[in-house]
Amino acid sequence: MGAKRYLCAVEPGYADGLSSASTRSLELQGGPLDVRGVRAFERRAGWQDAVALRRWDDAAKVPGLEVPGFTHYRALLEGCLAKSRGSSGSPILSRSRGLARVP
Numbered sequence: 001m002g003a004k005r006y007l008c009a010v011e012p013g014y015a016d017g018l019s020s021a022s023t024r025s026l027e028l029q030g031g032p033l034d035v036r037g038v039r040a041f042e043r044r045a046g047w048q049d050a051v052a053l054r055r056w057d058d059a060a061k062v063p064g065l066e067v068p069g070f071t072h073y074r075a076l077l078e079g080c081l082a083k084s085r086g087s088s089g090s091p092i093l094s095r096s097r098g099l100a101r102v103p
Contacts, residue, residue: 001029003054006041008032017058
């Protein structure tokens with residue numbers, strides 16, 4: 001939410017590319033950030049990552065795009081989980097986000 005509000009404030013034309021649903025949610029979230037809000041957002045740790053994630057999310061919105069099913073990504077996801085294991089042997093993601101292992 002913050003990244004969308006930020007981009008609408010600092011990037012001319014960004015709001016014009018939002019879907020009607022995203023435009024409505026922007027209104028409910030308080031609209032584009034003001035100057036103070038932009039400065040505060042840029043002081044937050046990870047703000048650039050949040051903006052990058054928002055851009056990736058925007059780029060992924062392709063109506064009608066066919067993508068492979070879950071089984072196509074299973075090995076990749078299991079590899080990511082294996083790399084995220086902490087010293088206790090349980091995945092870091094499951095401890096921090098309440099996510100379970102893929103069955």
